């Protein structure tokens with residue numbers, strides 16, 4: 001896993017946003033860092049082949065993108081289920097930059113934040129839904 005420069009500068013103890021990146025050397029792989037009540041949690045993601053064929057909404061930050069802006073990612077479950085190949089899949093911004101997208105104030109043709117919400121509400125919702133995703137991945141049994 002290759003870490004982008006900005007990731008090496010991250011202080012995990014001060015993580016207050018969901019941060020994600022695609023591996024520059026293996027673009028079908030990515031990582032999501034999620035602040036949770038138990039501290040930052042990392043989830044390794046694998047992108048399913050083929051982009052969405054229509055506009056789609058990210059399940060974590062609820063930003064709507066035009067074609068190709070959202071991808072289906074799968075994370076292996078922890079424990080015995082993961083070893084059997086069980087995964088949790090969800091649609092996420094293809095660039096995994098949800099934290100940047102929730103800060104977009106004005107919708108553009110390519111990128112529409114959830115309507116009727118403030119940046120703070122979108123950031124909080126992103127953290128909440130990402131933490132739920134982490135809980136689904138790490139749930140045992």
Ligand SMILES: [Zn+2]
Nearest residue numbers: 058061093098
């Ligand atoms: Zn997103």
